[in-house]
Amino acid sequence: MPDNIGRHTISVLVENRFGVLARISGLFSARGYNIDSLSVGTTDDPEISRMTIVVRGDQRILEQVVKQLNKLIDIIKVTDYEQTPHLERDLVLVKVTADKSSRSELIQICDIFRAKIVDVAVDSIIIEMTGDEEKIEALLRMLRPFGVKETCRTGIVAMARGAKGISVAEIEKVMA
Amino acid sequence: MSKAENKTVSEAAEATNLKTGAQILVDCLEREGVTHFFGIPGGACLPIYDALYGSKIQVVLTRHEQGGTHMADGYARSTGRVGVCLGTSGPGATNLVTGLLTAHMDSIPLVAITGQVASHLIGNDAFQEADATGVMRPVTKHNYMVKDVRDLARTVREAFYIAQTGRPGPVHIDIPVDIQKAKIAYTWPEKISVRSYKPKAEAKPSQIDEAIELINQAKKPLLYVGGGSVLSGASAELLKLAEKADIPVVHTLMANGAFPFDHPNYVGILGMHGKYSANTAMQKCDLLISAGARFDDRVTGTVSTFSRQSKKIHIDIDPANIGKTVPVDCAVVGDVKSVVTELAKRVKAAKHPEWRAEVKGWEEKHPLAIKEGSKTLQPQFVIQELHRLTKGEAIVATGVGQHQMWTMQFYQCRSPKNFLTSGGLGTMGFGFPAALGAKFANPDRTVVCIDGDGSFQMTMPELATSVHEGKKVIVIVINNYFLGMVRQWQELFYKERYSGSNLTTKGSDIERAGDFKVGDFDYIPSFPKIFEAYGLKSRRIFKNEEVEGAIKEALASDKSFLIEAMISPEEKVFPMIPAGAGLDDIIVDMA
Numbered sequence: 001m002p003d004n005i006g007r008h009t010i011s012v013l014v015e016n017r018f019g020v021l022a023r024i025s026g027l028f029s030a031r032g033y034n035i036d037s038l039s040v041g042t043t044d045d046p047e048i049s050r051m052t053i054v055v056r057g058d059q060r061i062l063e064q065v066v067k068q069l070n071k072l073i074d075i076i077k078v079t080d081y082e083q084t085p086h087l088e089r090d091l092v093l094v095k096v097t098a099d100k101s102s103r104s105e106l107i108q109i110c111d112i113f114r115a116k117i118v119d120v121a122v123d124s125i126i127i128e129m130t131g132d133e134e135k136i137e138a139l140l141r142m143l144r145p146f147g148v149k150e151t152c153r154t155g156i157v158a159m160a161r162g163a164k165g166i167s168v169a170e171i172e173k174v175m176a
Numbered sequence: 177m178s179k180a181e182n183k184t185v186s187e188a189a190e191a192t193n194l195k196t197g198a199q200i201l202v203d204c205l206e207r208e209g210v211t212h213f214f215g216i217p218g219g220a221c222l223p224i225y226d227a228l229y230g231s232k233i234q235v236v237l238t239r240h241e242q243g244g245t246h247m248a249d250g251y252a253r254s255t256g257r258v259g260v261c262l263g264t265s266g267p268g269a270t271n272l273v274t275g276l277l278t279a280h281m282d283s284i285p286l287v288a289i290t291g292q293v294a295s296h297l298i299g300n301d302a303f304q305e306a307d308a309t310g311v312m313r314p315v316t317k318h319n320y321m322v323k324d325v326r327d328l329a330r331t332v333r334e335a336f337y338i339a340q341t342g343r344p345g346p347v348h349i350d351i352p353v354d355i356q357k358a359k360i361a362y363t364w365p366e367k368i369s370v371r372s373y374k375p376k377a378e379a380k381p382s383q384i385d386e387a388i389e390l391i392n393q394a395k396k397p398l399l400y401v402g403g404g405s406v407l408s409g410a411s412a413e414l415l416k417l418a419e420k421a422d423i424p425v426v427h428t429l430m431a432n433g434a435f436p437f438d439h440p441n442y443v444g445i446l447g448m449h450g451k452y453s454a455n456t457a458m459q460k461c462d463l464l465i466s467a468g469a470r471f472d473d474r475v476t477g478t479v480s481t482f483s484r485q486s487k488k489i490h491i492d493i494d495p496a497n498i499g500k501t502v503p504v505d506c507a508v509v510g511d512v513k514s515v516v517t518e519l520a521k522r523v524k525a526a527k528h529p530e531w532r533a534e535v536k537g538w539e540e541k542h543p544l545a546i547k548e549g550s551k552t553l554q555p556q557f558v559i560q561e562l563h564r565l566t567k568g569e570a571i572v573a574t575g576v577g578q579h580q581m582w583t584m585q586f587y588q589c590r591s592p593k594n595f596l597t598s599g600g601l602g603t604m605g606f607g608f609p610a611a612l613g614a615k616f617a618n619p620d621r622t623v624v625c626i627d628g629d630g631s632f633q634m635t636m637p638e639l640a641t642s643v644h645e646g647k648k649v650i651v652i653v654i655n656n657y658f659l660g661m662v663r664q665w666q667e668l669f670y671k672e673r674y675s676g677s678n679l680t681t682k683g684s685d686i687e688r689a690g691d692f693k694v695g696d697f698d699y700i701p702s703f704p705k706i707f708e709a710y711g712l713k714s715r716r717i718f719k720n721e722e723v724e725g726a727i728k729e730a731l732a733s734d735k736s737f738l739i740e741a742m743i744s745p746e747e748k749v750f751p752m753i754p755a756g757a758g759l760d761d762i763i764v765d766m767a
Contacts, residue, residue, distance in 0.1 A: 015372060019309060019321075026314055067496035073318040073338060076372040168371075 004059045007036075009052065009088060009158045012069060013077040013166060016042060016049040020074045024051065027068050033057050037090070039155035048076065048168055052157045077166060085161045088132045091154040093118075094140065097147030098125040106146060113139050124149060132156075194359040197325045197351065198223035201289070202231050204332040207364055210260050212236055212251060212616050214244035218264025220304060221291030223356035236616065236645060239637040241268055243609040245275020246635065248286050250613030253596045254571055256409070258285045258339050259613065265291045266304030269350070270311060274603055277315040279346040281600025282430060283407055285339040286346035287332075288312075292321065294354040308350040317345030325358040333368045342375030343494040344407060375493070379510030384518050386506045387465075387489045391523045394463035394487075396531040397423045400446070403430025403599065404468020404492060406592040410513035411435065414467060416520040422528045424535050426454040428469050430599045433589030437568070443535055444544070444588075447475045448753045449581040452542035455751070455759045457535050458483050465489045468512040471502045472600070481758030491515045542751070542764045544585050552744045553719055555579065555654045559586040561723045562624065562652070565731065570622040573597065573611035575631025576604045578660040581749040583626045605634025608651065612638060615647040622650070622731065629655040629679055629703070639710045642736045650730045651738045653703055656745045664748050707738045714738035 037054040115129035238244040241263040248259030269290040335347040446454035490504040573596035598606040611625035704714040
């Protein structure tokens with residue numbers, strides 16, 4: 001990868017209204033950028049949603065995108081975690097071929113990864129695991145030889161380490 | 177209130193002390209101080225037109241929705257107030273797109289309203305349905321669809337607030353027709369607050385301190401004034417700063433009139449077709465103070481060779497503009513007027529006689545001058561004469577192309593807000609409707625549209641609006657039988673292959689000056705006959721000697737008047753910095 005290409009995890013607090021997601025994704029699509037991962041959910045205030053966007057691209061262009069995100073009227077706060085120590089978590093469901101002969105080995109793998117088996121059928125199981133991208137990739141690598149029938153991921157959510165929080169109450173204090 | 181004689185929805189609502197959505201909208205517009213409303217009615221906005229009937233707001237029927245957007249834009253640019261335009265659902269909405277993006281690129285405050293099909297039909301491919309909010313999202317500062325009539329008043333209030341604060345821009349509101357008819361008891365929201373939008377005019381004190389330090393240390397400072405200075409009304413403050421710290425002033429296309437053109441510190445227009453002196457000063461200064469400009473690619477040329485030895489102060493209300501194309505040493509995020517007021521108050525008085533002399537030397541080496549001894553009519557001369565006869569005090573609108581650049585070079589406005597041109601988007605056809613919009617707002621002023629024969633044809637039907645509403649605009653069509661700027665590029669960079677740029681019926685016959693005989697060609701349409709069809713007079717001129725008489729006749733006319741200036745297709749705009757070149761590569765003229 002060229003030096004100026006980086007992976008960014010961007011957290012965005014937005015008004016929980018129709019059209020906001022389209023505004024945000026439009027800023028990326030207009031520049032020909034693909035969003036690697038996107039997750040959306042409401043916060044403890046139901047009027048406010050939080051999105052976590054993971055995107056790879058040229059540093060300067062992404063800086064511009066972050067500035068443009070800040071300009072959108074419905075956006076309350078944008079945080080790029082690139083320079084901040086933070087946690088990332090993604091949840092994956094994996095449906096794997098599993099019969100009598102392979103089931104116990106799969107259970108061992110799940111133990112190592114602290115993954116859960118959440119569904120069992122005669123010839124398959126569904127595994128649920130939470131972790132960062134690397135851990136999920138490692139699990140999938142282990143499972144592929146057994147036959148991965150289906151995967152589904154929630155997309156990454158992220159939070160900075162330490163006491164400092166992002167909440168509307170704190171932001172309103174600053175903006176007032 | 178509606179004074180319609182037949183019992184309308186509006187009147188029925190009035191009788192019950194409730195108001196319809198349409199009445200609420202009109203009431204809100206009146207309270208925002210809207211005087212004119214530019215647009216075309218249609219099925220999905222008839223309740224709004226019904227509510228407008230008899231209101232204080234003058235309803236202007238345009239001949240195309242795009243014309244309405246540019247009229248609202250010209251109204252806004254010439255007054256600083258929010259312009260309002262409207263279209264119905266579907267094509268009415270999509271026809272607004274070019275005009276809204278034109279305003280968006282130049283930070284012009286507009287509120288655009290569209291009717292939408294009834295709520296229950298949205299998403300059903302209903303007649304005249306378009307996803308207006310989807311279409312408008314990337315061409316506006318913000319947009320809304322009103323889904324509940326109880327949200328309407330707050331939405332309109334927010335739209336006007338957002339349009340004219342911070343970095344101004346167009347805001348669009350889509351209103352389904354059933355919401356226009358729905359009735360509620362309503363009170364106008366006196367105060368509004370948008371939690372996620374708190375623009376601040378004042379810059380951080382530390383940024384101002386840093387800028388002052390840089391100005392005090394500079395030996396060769398240069399003020400680079402852009403459209404933001406016009407929008408914030410910073411002219412008087414810029415003058416104070418330039419005089420106190422003895423700073424020469426260059427400006428962009430958008431800032432024509434922001435600084436007095438006869439002031440000793442005035443250098444002039446910069447950029448791709450700007451003056452040698454202004455562009456050279458950009459390259460040689462040691463401190464570049466950008467005031468409400470955004471280092472557009474038509475100003476910087478190749479970024480890697482742009483003003484390399486200078487420190488840069490960038491004053492801009494929009495933090496996203498700072499460092500976007502050119503790295504800066506001192507970012508000052510704030511309103512230009514507020515920032516420059518502080519700077520002018522606190523910088524040390526200084527004199528830079530050597531630097532000023534250096535700039536003057538470049539001015540004398542390659543002044544912007546009209547070549548003498550031309551046998552054909554010169555476009556620059558037409559514009560210079562207009563400047564002389566109107567003392568630079570007319571409101572001047574342009575289309576986009578060669579004529580726009582000649583106007584920029586030779587019509588320096590006496591004051592800001594008088595030069596209406598599509599700088600960012602470069603929208604051909606902007607000029608005439610923008611001029612009309614300005615005339616509505618400034619009925620006692622002389623308003624002139626300088627246009628090209630290609631550009632003018634794009635919005636020519638608004639001549640009907642001009643006649644219908646009795647609003648006079650002097651139109652000067654610089655006719656060179658071509659899409660002139662395209663032809664200039666084809667001549668210089670595409671080996672004279674004039675592909676798709678000839679506007680005559682003679683094809684290649686008049687491609688060269690040798691073949692060109694004034695009047696001896698078929699040009700469709702005949703502009704004088706077009707004007708005649710609208711009951712308007714015109715003068716077609718062929719020589720420099722005819723210019724003064726024609727302008728005087730146009731000024732004396734009580735209706736819109738055409739001067740068709742027939743020039744050679746060989747006329748080119750110089751100086752020129754070719755696309756992809758740097759400011760040092762400026763071509764002053766072709767031998």
